[in-house]
Amino acid sequence: MISRRTLLGLAGLGLGAWALPAWAGPSASGRRFIFVFADGGWDTTRVFSPMFDNPNVDMETDVATAEVSGIRFVDSGDRPQVRAFFEDHGHMACVLNGIQMKSVAHTACKRQIMTGSLHQGPVDWATRLGSRTGDGLHMPLVAFSGPLYSEELNGAVVRVGEERQLAGLLDGQATLDATIPMDPVRADLAALQDDALATLLAARTPGTGREADHLAQAIAAESRGRAMIGMADQLDMGSAQTLPDKLLLMGELFERDLAACGIVQHNGSLNLSWDTHGDNARQGPSFEQLFESLNILVEDLSSRPGSSGSLMDDTTVVVFSEMGRFPLLNAHGGKEHWVWTSAMLFGAGVAGGQVIGHYNEGFTGDSVDLDSGGLDNSGVTLTPEHLGATLFALADIDPAEHVSADPIRAALL
Amino acid sequence: MILWLACATGGPTDSDPAAPSWATAEPAPVVPLSDDLLLRRLSLDLRGQLPSVGELERLRADPEELDVLLAEFLLDPRHEERMADMFAQRWLTRTETYPIKYFEFGYEDDEAHAWRRSVAGEPARLVAYVAARDKPWDEIVTADYTIANDLLLESWPMAELEGREQPSNPEWRVAQYTDGRPRGGVLMSTGLWWRYYQAIGNRSRGEAAARLLACTNFLERPIVFDSPSTLDQDALEDAVRQDPACQSCHSGLDPISSALFGFSAADVNSPHEMSTYHPERERQGVTDNGSEPGWFGEPIYAVGELGPVVAADPRFASCAVESFTEELLRRETELDDFPLLQDLEGSFEQGDRRASALITAIVATDEYRAGGLLPEATAEHEKRIATRRLMSPDQLADSIEQLTGYRWTSFGYDQLTNDVYGYRTLTGGVNPTVVDTPQVGRDLTQGLVNRRLAQAAATYAVEGDLAGAGPGLLVHVDEVKTPADAAFDQELDQLSDRLHARALDDLSREVLTELWWATAEAGDPVDAWAAVVAVQLRDPAFWSY
Numbered sequence: 039m040i041s042r043r044t045l046l047g048l049a050g051l052g053l054g055a056w057a058l059p060a061w062a063g064p065s066a067s068g069r070r071f072i073f074v075f076a077d078g079g080w081d082t083t084r085v086f087s088p089m090f091d092n093p094n095v096d097m098e099t100d101v102a103t104a105e106v107s108g109i110r111f112v113d114s115g116d117r118p119q120v121r122a123f124f125e126d127h128g129h130m131a132c133v134l135n136g137i138q139m140k141s142v143a144h145t146a147c148k149r150q151i152m153t154g155s156l157h158q159g160p161v162d163w164a165t166r167l168g169s170r171t172g173d174g175l176h177m178p179l180v181a182f183s184g185p186l187y188s189e190e191l192n193g194a195v196v197r198v199g200e201e202r203q204l205a206g207l208l209d210g211q212a213t214l215d216a217t218i219p220m221d222p223v224r225a226d227l228a229a230l231q232d233d234a235l236a237t238l239l240a241a242r243t244p245g246t247g248r249e250a251d252h253l254a255q256a257i258a259a260e261s262r263g264r265a266m267i268g269m270a271d272q273l274d275m276g277s278a279q280t281l282p283d284k285l286l287l288m289g290e291l292f293e294r295d296l297a298a299c300g301i302v303q304h305n306g307s308l309n310l311s312w313d314t315h316g317d318n319a320r321q322g323p324s325f326e327q328l329f330e331s332l333n334i335l336v337e338d339l340s341s342r343p344g345s346s347g348s349l350m351d352d353t354t355v356v357v358f359s360e361m362g363r364f365p366l367l368n369a370h371g372g373k374e375h376w377v378w379t380s381a382m383l384f385g386a387g388v389a390g391g392q393v394i395g396h397y398n399e400g401f402t403g404d405s406v407d408l409d410s411g412g413l414d415n416s417g418v419t420l421t422p423e424h425l426g427a428t429l430f431a432l433a434d435i436d437p438a439e440h441v442s443a444d445p446i447r448a449a450l451l
Numbered sequence: 452m453i454l455w456l457a458c459a460t461g462g463p464t465d466s467d468p469a470a471p472s473w474a475t476a477e478p479a480p481v482v483p484l485s486d487d488l489l490l491r492r493l494s495l496d497l498r499g500q501l502p503s504v505g506e507l508e509r510l511r512a513d514p515e516e517l518d519v520l521l522a523e524f525l526l527d528p529r530h531e532e533r534m535a536d537m538f539a540q541r542w543l544t545r546t547e548t549y550p551i552k553y554f555e556f557g558y559e560d561d562e563a564h565a566w567r568r569s570v571a572g573e574p575a576r577l578v579a580y581v582a583a584r585d586k587p588w589d590e591i592v593t594a595d596y597t598i599a600n601d602l603l604l605e606s607w608p609m610a611e612l613e614g615r616e617q618p619s620n621p622e623w624r625v626a627q628y629t630d631g632r633p634r635g636g637v638l639m640s641t642g643l644w645w646r647y648y649q650a651i652g653n654r655s656r657g658e659a660a661a662r663l664l665a666c667t668n669f670l671e672r673p674i675v676f677d678s679p680s681t682l683d684q685d686a687l688e689d690a691v692r693q694d695p696a697c698q699s700c701h702s703g704l705d706p707i708s709s710a711l712f713g714f715s716a717a718d719v720n721s722p723h724e725m726s727t728y729h730p731e732r733e734r735q736g737v738t739d740n741g742s743e744p745g746w747f748g749e750p751i752y753a754v755g756e757l758g759p760v761v762a763a764d765p766r767f768a769s770c771a772v773e774s775f776t777e778e779l780l781r782r783e784t785e786l787d788d789f790p791l792l793q794d795l796e797g798s799f800e801q802g803d804r805r806a807s808a809l810i811t812a813i814v815a816t817d818e819y820r821a822g823g824l825l826p827e828a829t830a831e832h833e834k835r836i837a838t839r840r841l842m843s844p845d846q847l848a849d850s851i852e853q854l855t856g857y858r859w860t861s862f863g864y865d866q867l868t869n870d871v872y873g874y875r876t877l878t879g880g881v882n883p884t885v886v887d888t889p890q891v892g893r894d895l896t897q898g899l900v901n902r903r904l905a906q907a908a909a910t911y912a913v914e915g916d917l918a919g920a921g922p923g924l925l926v927h928v929d930e931v932k933t934p935a936d937a938a939f940d941q942e943l944d945q946l947s948d949r950l951h952a953r954a955l956d957d958l959s960r961e962v963l964t965e966l967w968w969a970t971a972e973a974g975d976p977v978d979a980w981a982a983v984v985a986v987q988l989r990d991p992a993f994w995s996y
Binding site: 141142158159186188194203222223247255365368400401 | 911
């Protein structure tokens with residue numbers, strides 16, 4: 039029998055049935071991941087693939103090839119943040135050129151770049167990494183925005199919302215702002231409710247199948263929710279509006295051991311998307327803004343303590359887009375979709391200062407030797423699955439558990 | 452597509468009772484739901500709301516009433532709303548980004564959500580109208596009408612159509628476009644073709660038509676560009692038209708895309724251009740795409756012929772079966788579902804392609820009625836069979852409003868059905884640009900949304916009921932009654948019945964009673980009853996069904 043005094047006492051002490059929630063505790067692995075997604079399809083010839091000698095490719099004017107820290111890139115006076123990134127951090131960055139997509143449709147390509155498949159079913163890289171490296175954390179994968187296909191692992195994902203709605207749920211402002219405004223329940227009374235619900239759930243026969251799943255998920259979600267609400271006044275989830283803001287918040291969540299992974303979407307310069315059918319000139323400012331954010335991220339993570347050094351030493355950053363752009367300009371000065379793209383990895387575990395893969399005269403990807411990273415006619419065409427396998431390897435997860443491709447071993451330290 | 456794949460591999464093509472034994476579905480290793488919980492599932496799936504206590508009592512008095520109640524649910528006005536929600540989710544129409552914005556039609560910010568929902572609602576409500584009125588399914592592609600509300604009637608060239616049976620929701624009416632577009636049901640829906648916006652060669656629209664109406668997903672077919680010769684826009688278009696690898700998709704896709712060129716706007720920033728159909732462009736695809744209009748090998752001259760051709764395509768009926776089955780079983784169908792789908796298609800055809808026949812057949816399956824798994828169930832069964840389902844954001848919002856009278860809105864936005872300011876994806880829902888499938892498991896943010904909504908709604912209802920002016924959630928108690936009164940237990944019993952469709956067990960009664968005492972001691976009786984209700988709304992027995 040649970041006495042009224044017991045319930046009151048537990049609530050007063052803040053020790054309900056969830057005082058030791060299943061999700062509390064440090065992460066098993068020190069490795070963190072941040073996915074920065076350029077939404078709409080980026081033009082790789084604006085940074086990653088200097089193709090000035092290729093008549094099949096429309097490059098910008100007033101730009102040139104530069105090489106810094108072992109990375110050849112397209113250097114523009116209008117993009118000092120790009121140059122600064124490679125100058126300061128190129129030694130820990132690895133560019134992957136010539137990744138083959140199997141579609142030119144945004145929805146299909148987003149699924150493929152995140153899961154390796156065009157079909158519904160496979161779980162995306164970020165969710166898998168979050169669910170493994172973030173096991174035990176309150177927010178295994180923090181999703182500000184960006185494509186996710188979490189399927190049965192959705193419990194690992196914590197969506198913040200486009201307008202940071204999570205903040206209102208945590209501090210109770212959500213119902214206070216309603217048309218019929220309702221004050222949040224007083225904390226001591228809410229604790230009584232939480233304790234009662236915890237007691238009910240803990241005593242319940244789990245059943246089978248989804249009934250058991252839902253019960254276990256409810257116990258975990260309520261536990262984590264209660265803990266997060268308890269931190270609401272120390273954790274500002276609501277003010278991160280811009281890409282740099284969100285990346286800085288990721289650093290804070292990592293430092294506080296609340297999260298292991300994050301995904302943030304960049305919508306291009308002026309929020310006009312990277313999908314530049316009508317005006318490819320927007321690609322340059324979009325890259326500049328993106329790299330400015332990456333510079334801020336590196337500076338921030340480098341200033342925060344990690345497991346052995348700074349958080350930058352623990353964190354791998356994946357910068358990617360769902361597709362590339364057709365090498366030639368269209369009649370509107372834009373570029374259409376293209377099935378070959380690039381990605382960039384930097385940070386922990388990444389063998390930096392190198393470009394792996396290459397675009398040939400037809401602006402398709404050449405084959406690569408996964409061990410050396412060099413061009414090799416008997417090698418493989420890079421695909422999103424190779425990217426996924428590499429990320430799994432970085433997280434000490436056997437890639438064979440989830441993908442049929444091998445990791446790009448040359449990209450790994 | 453599954454049926455077609457199976458046909459291609461030599462399987463039977465109709466529901467011949469003498470079909471070979473492999474066509475018989477294996478019995479699912481499941482434990483059936485209790486009658487009460489089955490009624491709850493049926494009510495939520497078909498009406499989006501909970502069964503009433505009276506309906507539960509009818510079933511308890513006579514289990515044969517289940518079929519009668521099912522028939523009543525299919526005639527319930529809320530069935531049409533539920534079908535609209537279901538197809539809007541499946542067809543990914545409830546987007547928040549349209550090429551034309553609400554303010555360009557003169558609407559204010561606080562009308563933005565309603566306007567977007569209206570645009571998104573048009574195709575789904577047409578489908579729902581056909582389903583709920585039990586009209587032949589072909590009508591979704593042949594109707595000479597659409598469904599519109601005041602906002603659409605103001606925004607688009609259309610007028611109410613007199614003399615027709617009206618939708619169950621009085622805000623919506625049968626309407627007809629006045630811009631000369633041919634009949635064609637959803638094929639002629641501005642709402643659908645704003646969602647699937649024009650791209651090169653109108654192909655996004657062709658792709659959507661094939662996926663939604665024939666369950667043929669061109670986007671799942673890989674394409675390969677590996678020839679340097681394609682590095683020229685003209686050469687690329689030539690390849691699309693001639694290269695065998697390209698043609699494997701484009702020979703099917705491009706004719707459909709060509710058929711829809713009447714929706715091509717010359718100026719995508721012009722509300723008038725975007726809202727109006729352009730008959731003069733109907734044949735523009737012939738030059739732009741290099742493809743005559745058609746539907747999977749069946750040529751047509753113009754889109755006016757498309758609806759009947761789609762309806763006559765066996766893929767269309769198979770896709771209807773696949774769509775309803777996947778939504779009601781809450782999973783994707785696979786090749787080994789062929790016997791099941793074949794049986795269901797037989798029921799659909801025997802029912803003259805009316806939704807009620809199909810729905811009735813699906814909800815009669817062991818899998819639909821599963822409440823648990825038998826010991827012999829495999830991990831694959833565990834993954835596939837939805838022995839419990841999460842309430843969708845729509846179901847959660849509607850059920851809580853039904854019980855408490857509380858609807859969570861803010862600044863004109865329905866908070867569980869939008870992501871601009873609200874919590875649709877945070878509640879596990881679908882947003883076409885962010886999440887394309889509903890969540891199957893409970894997570895942190897779903898718990899938080901449910902918590903805040905449950906607490907607000909419970910307080911709202913209890914304050915009203917104890918003041919004598921509430922929604923009638925509490926029917927036995929008042930402000931002075933305590934657990935010492937018999938009415939207290941009666942109230943707990945009726946709450947458990949209404950919210951969970953099950954009898955309250957001893958532990959729950961004990962915990963809720965102690966919660967009431969503890970909360971009343973720290974607060975007051977309103978707090979105490981609100982606590983009891985909120986905890987029950989947060990319980991999986993409420994949101995998992």
